[in-house]
Amino acid sequence: MKSAIQLRILIATLAVIGLASTLYRHFQTGYPLTPDQKLPVWTIEAKLTFTAEPDTPVRVRFAVPDEQPRLGILEESGASPNFGFTPPPTAEDASSFFRYVTWSKQQAEGKQELFYRIDIYQRPETPIPLLPSPPVELPADLQEGPQAVAADEIIALARQYSADTESFVSQLLTILKDSNNQNVQALLANRKKPLEENQLLHQLLAKAGLDAHFIRYIPLEKSASNISLQHAVAVIDNGKMQLFAFGSPHPLDTSKALIWQRGGPALVELSGGRNGRISFSTIEQFLPAELVQETAARRKQETLTDLSLSSLSIEQQNAYRLLLMIPFGALVVVIMRNIVGIKTSGTFMPILLAMSFLKTDLLPGLLLFTIVVSVGLIVRSYLSKLDLLLVPRISAVVVVVIGIMVGFGIIGSKFNLVIAQSVTLFPTIILAWTVERLSILWEEDGAGEVAKQTSGSLLVAVLAYLVMGNPTLRYQVFIFPELLLVVLAVILALGQYAGYRLSELVRFAPLVKSQDNAPR
């Protein structure tokens, strides 16, 4: 009795942990629960135009965005005919505060066009180490004189009405909007452009001793062309970054504002050219969540920050995808054997068959199985007449089975059959063993039993194939491998089932129906 209670506790624990972890990760990290959910992806294109000067090497250094806590990079590329392109350093080399791409060419003439493209996707808050802001050099008028006094007074006033960094910045911005304030008037007298206003904000924050730096960002809109970069100030507090722009006391939504460049140096450094001009355009599109996750994973394959399976290489991922489905196959076998009561040849043979079918697709797989097993059985019945021991005989069957497959391949390629191409992937050994087992069964228990167990195995294999091939399930267990704990819990729970199997309702029916006319 005690072990039964233990088992129940174990089952409940496993199920709760599995489900809770799945839901927690779903809500916390935003991994969608179904594969067909779509995520917005923005393609931002920067177009650089300039006129090249003759007989001088051309070199263009262009600042590009980096990964951000709530925005990730899917792909980036520089399309520029005839220019040498140096991509930005990888994320590992993020020690530099700035990130640049470089185009270069020995000689160019006339109008030149360079394109830089980047795909950005929204992602759940991901911790990214924030580098300390570069030191700020205050302009002379803010260091000394009446403007410096005005700045100090504004800072003092904002301090008075604030409790923490965020509220301080908000207060500061509210005060700066107050055009009746004489200090504000003094400071803004010769700062009219948004660039200057935001620079003033940055300088005031630096003067107040906050960790802040000037940024250029691009607002992520549905789709827009010919947009230009906006200015704002990034305030870093307790390892979190917030963006503030002059004019609004509220921080910007960091999932909708892509920081293009941190710090204040020039966006483009151009040598060997003049009349440089930049324009940006954005396109918003919705892509399947799985594709987005996969592409993102491929990009940061080497980084160890991500502990999920999507950080593995694509090849490994595919292996794990199959591996993770096996427990579901096992669940199908448990249900079919212990609840329904179907006889199969070999306990887990159906799973192996289902895995083969996943490789070959169902109909070609079934066709192959039928042909290979029936030819194999014929050959095996001949081999059993020769004086062969078990292992050599099975080995001989393996050779024959491979021979059949080679024959398939040759015939198939002649007639361009799709089946033939998947033949090589079909697990030969499994088939050889199946042939061996079935032929022994045939000798001992007759053809009826062979038909019964083979059809049982095939039925379970097809069901397992349908479950294991289900795209939603495959996606879910790959993104949330902890779901396997739930599968384990279900299997353990089924292990307790001591009731009748469905097949027994048929098997023992005569006992119930014919109790009166039994001979006595």
Next chain:
Amino acid sequence: MASFLQRFKVEWCKPSELRKRGIVGMNHRNSHYIARYNRRELYPRVDDKLKTKLLAKEFGLNVPELYGVVTNQSGVKKLAKIVGDHQQFVIKPSQGSAGKGILVITGREAETFIKPSGGRLDHGDLRRHVSNTLSGLYSLGGKHDKAMIEYAIQFSDAFDGFSYQGVPDIRVIVFQGYPVMAMMRLSTAASDGKANLHQGAVGVGIDLITGKARSAVQFNRPVLKHPDTGRDLRELVVPQWDKLIHLASQCYEMTELGYLGADIVLDKNLGPLILELNARPGLAIQVANNAGLLDRLEAIESISRKDRILSTAESRVAFAQQRFA
């Protein structure tokens, strides 16, 4: 033909009806009886027929005489010597399951051996069979096995006309030493001389007191006559019944398995002999007896531990005959 078609007519019943009749299902048998009463480490005592045989001799229980054992391929050469001049003998794998790999020789003409079906084999055929056995062809999981050459049972005349070819044996379910239910398995043409019910052998429920047939089934349906010989199955009586059922009951002390199926044959001269024992006996016996096992098993579970441990085979048989007849 009609009965053949009847096999495919699907009949259902409700789980509650089965429960009412006390039918034990496969899952219940596995989890409640086999897992609880049959300790894993005791299995070799019954899964390895050679061990069973040696154990039975030690406990003084009757088994078919062992002529010899071939344990490795080089020993196959000795086969002719083991067979010697025996006119009748059986070659069986020590760890075979469900009757697999059992070769019965019922006659001999010089160096030609005759199977019950009339098939003829020479020494080479026998060696190949033994060699296959050794390489694990007939054992569970294909592991290496031993081949036993033993006495071929001389069937009691009492079963003339009740069996078509093959071995009529009696299966007794023994629960904690108490015989619970018994059945006789009669091979038929449909079962190809084999005694497996699902292959078409006839199962006859046997009364625990008298050894008389109480009901019979083939393919899960009641039958009155043997399908091949036409003999009225109600006339079937197992001779030396008390001796047989005592022998079955004694298998408990010998194996210590709580839930046991004892397969016993009746030899013309030697009386009841233990053919083999089974730690996972099937449930078809309920159909043959037209009765469920559950009430009987529960009756035995309710016996006090003291009474159970101090019981003898005689008292257990007496208890069973009093309660389960």
